[in-house]
Amino acid sequence: MEGQLSSNLIKLLQDEQEKQGYIGTSFIKELSKKLNISEAEIYGVATFYAQFRLKEQGLHLLRVCRGTACHVAGSISILEQLKSHYGLDENKDTTDDKFLTIESVACVGACSLAPVVVLDGKVIGKASVEDIIQRIEELR
């Protein structure tokens, strides 16, 4: 029914994601009590959507766009090179010093600027590996 607190579950998770950078188990426990839904159900929603992380995020977030135009422009190579440079792989997306998290994102919709990356919310078009690393290092 509209108006039920549970229909706001995604919004509440989004707010927490925005605030903390991830959805922690203690938050899920708390939310379960407030909304009167099982933790399993909340966990089910949190793991369904790509936006939600369950592990802590680094101080800075780099998202590499993996849309079609970006793919055709070589984004997979960019992603692989960046991950390699920062010692990350499929199972590890955050550097040990928690400085940087590298993720891929489905499509930012800036296809004419392919390949595109988003660094801390800023859209960077016609990205090159060297340029991105330089920008990241400038943030230290």
Add this chain to the structure above:
Amino acid sequence: MREIIVTMGTCGISAGAKDSADYLDKLLGGETKVKRTACIGLCAFEPTVLVNEDSKKLYFFINMKDKEILESLNSFVAGGNLDSALKEHLMYEGPYDKINEVLFKGQKRIVLRNAGWIDPYKIEDYIARGGYKVLDDIRAGKYTQDTVLEVVKASGLRGRGGGGFPTGIKWEILKKQDSSEKFIICNADEGDPGAFMDRAVLEGDPHSVLEGIQIAAYVTGATKGIIYVRAEYPLAIKTLRVAIAMANKHNKLLVPIEIKEGAGAFVCGEETALIHSVEGKRGMPRKRPPYPAVKGLYGQPTNINNVETLASIPWILAHPGEYEKIGYAKSRGTKVFALAGKIVKGGLVEVPFGTTLRELIFDIGGGIEGDKEFKAVQIGGPSGGCLPKSSLDLPIDYETLKEHSAIVGSGGAIVMDEISCMVDIAKFFMTFITGESCGKCTYCRVGTRRLLELLTRFTDGIATEQDLTMLENLAVKVKNLSLCGLGQTAPNPILSTIKYFREEYLAHVRGVCVAKKCSFSKRDKRV
């Protein structure tokens, strides 16, 4: 008097348009600020700047990034002449009312009528170009629900998200439902990678969508509007929030409109999955019937309409009888395409149905970048197909493309040249799909994974001809036996590339990638 207009959508900002606008403000000095609009669609040439001379003459400048050129522009606007440097950036100079014919030759801009021209944060700009006139007339009692419905039905407008279902009929079904609560949901999820049409409309002309929703609510008796926007579009979300507040303030909302953000799930572009997402659940589709028009959000009658569909409505009603004159066969009106990939004039274009692929890509899109040859155009995103050179003279329309193993889809068109490997493209889409499958039905959940494994055998260089047969057979099964549109259309890139580029698959079996893209790392290690 010369007025500067800087077009600033997400791409424009990324290309430096905001910096250019700020610098121009600084040059102008005082309180004057240049007019900021959103995406006009000439993405390949961002930052783009318009100069309006007394609404009699227009100048359109491209690549306006460097300080020196902005300083030249400032001098020009102050009353000077076009210097040689500035002339190199000039794409159009001419009468105010001829710009569309020249700059957007071959196009018919209905959905894109205002984007790039108006300040999306000023409702007055929208109203000055005829916005909300239809809604005001409706509220003044000028049209009954049935009159409006008949115009929409007669227009031949079909769902522009890709489904192509007649909008008038969808509204009619909702209208007939007897319920105290009914919903209009605007699907602004735009999940197809390579599609950014809806983003431009939401960022540049949000009121056209709001007005479309209000008109839909009037006809169908809906009590609330919801816009489901993808989280990856923060600027669009911000622009919509301001627009809704303004529309409310100016008393333009018959029914309240709420924004719900998507959370990153391609499957939520499917109507029943979208509804579940709005309800705060996992975005998993369900069987239909019952269709959302009968039983949708919170169990109530609901229509889900695409951004482009809704943005077309005010124009259609302001020009009754006109929309159906444009188009081809059973596809009336226009379609916005997002041209990207190896194309010279990448960006947004809006063409009448019936325009050929050749006209779209070469005449309007400027052809292939560099000195390369056209190889294929991927049209319709992950649900679509790859069409080769031999298909270039096909007219774009729902039925024709379907007959040729592609779809119009949402309007994403990625142009590829000879260095694209078609097997790699099929694998790219299947990689995307396996990540997005909701997991509910076996054929999609397991089938897409098996299809990806098979495609990887090709790109690794260890596939056999038997693998090709298995790939084709399984693709057909997944297509026919999946629960929802995601699984049903996921095999399309595979089936269309096998149809038109079978030789490339066979070459991979022999250890040859014609585009020289696949590294065949595992080939030599075969036992």
